[in-house]
Amino acid sequence: MSFILLVEQILNGLQFGIMLFLMAAGLTLIFGVMGLINLAHGSLYMIGAFAAATVAGYTGSFVLALAAALAAAAIVGAIVELVVIRRLYDKDHLDQVLATFALILIFSEGTRWLFGSFPLFLDIPDYLSGPVTLPGGIQYPLYRLFLIVVGLLIALGLGALITKTRIGIQIRAGENDREMIAALGIDISRLYTLVFALGAGLAGIAGALVGAIQSVQVGMGEPVLILAFVVIVIGGIGSMKGALIGAILVGLTDTLGGIFLPELLKLFTDPATATSVGSSLASMAIYILMGAILIWRPTGLFGAKS
Amino acid sequence: MKLKSLMMAAMAAAVVLPASAIAETKVGMITTLSGGGAGLGIDVRDGFLLAIKQSGRDDIEVIVEDDQRKPDVAVQLADKMVQAEQVDVLTGIIWSNLAMAVVPSVTAQGKFYLSPNAGPSALAGAGCHPNYFNVAWQNDNLHEAAGAYANSAGYSKSFILAPNYPAGQDALTGYKRFFEGELAGEIYTTLGQTDYAAEIAQIRASDADSVFFFLPGGMGIAFLKQYRDSGIDIPVVGPAFSFDQGILQAVGDAALGVVNTSQWSKDIDNPTNAAFVESFQAEYGRLPSLYASQGFDTANLLISALEKADVSNADAFRDALRAADFDSTRGDFEFGPNHHPIQTIYAREVIKEGDVYTNKLIGPALENHADAYAGDCQM
Incomplete structure (x- = not known):
């Protein structure tokens, strides 16, 4: 296990974590402000990727594709909030899960109806493709570095939005006391639509960014959604800082676990068993992490004390 | 009707x-x-x-x-x-x-x-x-043919990977049954995994002269795009499942020139x-x-x-x-x-015909090939 490989894997874990953060940020925002469990968040991720692939196919521009992903997911998010989600705020969580699960099915089959069953093409633009050499002779794909930088910039932007702006104050107030901010004359339903669209837009842009190196296909959002839920449970539901730390923890655990657990087991057993047991353990690693953190802090790392 | x-x-x-x-x-x-x-x-x-x-x-x-x-x-x-x-x-x-x-x-x-x-x-x-x-x-058939093709292409050290589920294990078993060289590494990935950065880093760190992978559907698309972007130029072989007509268009240039094995080809x-x-x-x-x-x-x-x-x-x-x-x-x-x-299982190569990515026959990898389990069948 060389030093170069280790650094490369840490960068991989970081990049994975930051993309998870974009998904988890929207989820935790929506749960924190509206108290809503939104299973359809993965569908918004898929919508972002499909919008990006379509626009990139017509215009060839990656920047336009990203803008389209953001816009399409945010607009669909706003429409869904107005038409469906709005009726769910005072229902219990089971009703929300049922209704948003129905949305997953509607979005998946609707996307298939529009785009067909075969995966779409979305590629990295030429100016971001290929590897770069980092100090120490590490070869690393430029696009993955780009993902880390863009993700961190979005995280900073979100932090500034929530701590420094008027809308951020309203969001934080909404998390603390919904009735009180309504009583203070703030249009709470407009705020909800805005927060939902913001979360949806983040998911959409994550879908487009990740879609360029993965496959743009129906159902691509659901595996990420599960990880995003793990992230917000670890970070503490409703906490933006928790989502960032949780996402990076999950990203690093998942990436490094997949490499080091089989290697570690090889010290004790034969290589074939080590490989199969190690990779099984590695796929459990993030859930073990979640379990351990919940035992230590039942509300998550940055969750409000109940 | x-x-x-x-x-x-x-x-x-x-x-x-x-x-x-x-x-x-x-x-x-x-x-x-x-x-x-x-x-x-x-x-x-x-x-x-x-x-x-x-x-x-x-x-x-x-x-x-x-x-x-x-x-x-x-x-x-x-x-x-x-x-x-x-x-x-x-x-x-x-x-x-x-x-x-x-x-x-x-x-x-x-x-x-x-x-x-x-x-x-x-x-x-x-x-x-x-x-x-x-x-x-x-x-196992197409994977066995991939192993046979790797021998004929002169590869002696393969890095092999497949998802950790029964068909994935069959795939690596099938490849190893026919491949005569040694293994530079063997990885079972998670079924449905879409990010292969960690595996690609291990391939880069290994001294393999070929990579065999069985990652059907979207998993294969993701792997090929990320592999191409990593700048590694170790040749790749695989069964046709990651190179069929339905998904080649989504992989694009990253698949060009890759040899894959199939019992059928359109030519x-x-x-x-x-x-x-x-x-x-x-x-x-x-x-x-x-x-x-x-x-x-x-x-x-x-x-x-x-x-x-x-x-x-x-x-x-x-x-x-x-x-x-x-x-x-x-x-x-x-x-x-x-x-x-x-049946005969062929090696094919991914090419571009006009705007469409498709496969071209290279030649047979295994002729009149039967499976390894026929002997256990009593009926």
Whole structure:
């Protein structure tokens, strides 16, 4: 296990974590402000990727594709909030899960109806493709570095939005006391639509960014959604800082676990068993992490004390 | 079409044969038409229905149902087809885990099952059944051919990876059965994994001279795009499942020049195949994939058997199936003793024809290849 490989894997874990953060940020925002469990968040991720692939196919521009992903997911998010989600705020969580699960099915089959069953093409633009050499002779794909930088910039932007702006104050107030901010004359339903669209837009842009190196296909959002839920449970539901730390923890655990657990087991057993047991353990690693953190802090790392 | 053929059958029965009903064969197709793996099921269905349509026979009724890639749904559909619809023949399942849930029970109830795709080793060896015929391949076959191709290409050190589930383990076993070199590394990834940065870093750190991977569907698209972007230039080989017509367009340039193994290619030179490719394109407006060719061959096998024997006479019908007396899109086609194909598996290379990515035949990787489990089959 060389030093170069280790650094490369840490960068991989970081990049994975930051993309998870974009998904988890929207989820935790929506749960924190509206108290809503939104299973359809993965569908918004898929919508972002499909919008990006379509626009990139017509215009060839990656920047336009990203803008389209953001816009399409945010607009669909706003429409869904107005038409469906709005009726769910005072229902219990089971009703929300049922209704948003129905949305997953509607979005998946609707996307298939529009785009067909075969995966779409979305590629990295030429100016971001290929590897770069980092100090120490590490070869690393430029696009993955780009993902880390863009993700961190979005995280900073979100932090500034929530701590420094008027809308951020309203969001934080909404998390603390919904009735009180309504009583203070703030249009709470407009705020909800805005927060939902913001979360949806983040998911959409994550879908487009990740879609360029993965496959743009129906159902691509659901595996990420599960990880995003793990992230917000670890970070503490409703906490933006928790989502960032949780996402990076999950990203690093998942990436490094997949490499080091089989290697570690090889010290004790034969290589074939080590490989199969190690990779099984590695796929459990993030859930073990979640379990351990919940035992230590039942509300998550940055969750409000109940 | 179903209503029309029923009415015609009813009219014929009423007018021509008032005493006995006309023989109609009911085929139940359970396949994946929604969810992530739908492209495969749609291709199998379209190939199958195209062959039925071309045969001009309106006494074959095909009932198509969607299993959503879920074993429990597939089992429910199979029960419904056997008990309520009273089908004679079942077909269509794409995934090995679904086949394992459905096939043993329907063949035990005396129905015939013709597999257009899944070929789990358990059904080829000790678990074989006289009423089970596989028209595609035994799961290990294409991977064995990849191992044989790696030998002939002069590779001596392979890095191999596959998802951690039964077909993934079959894949690496199959490759290792024929590959004579040593392994630079062996990784089981998570099923459904979409980010391969960690695995690619390990490939870069290894001293491999070739990479073998079995990552069907979206997993393969993600791997190939990320592999190309990593700048590693170790050659890649794999089975056709990551290079079929449906997904090549989504992989794009990253797949160009990659050698993959398949029992079928659109440029295999025989009249049946040329007619199939042309008529499939005319009917559906896209190039056929290997899954479509498997669906097409399955239907033609069924039609050839129906021409010789009625499905109600099970022994005669089984003999007619075993004879495999039909023109296959792959050229010569025959069944081994365990009802799995003995066939030539080719190496293909990904090329670009105009704007379309597709495969070009290089040559045979394994000729007249039978599977490794036939000896365990007692029937």
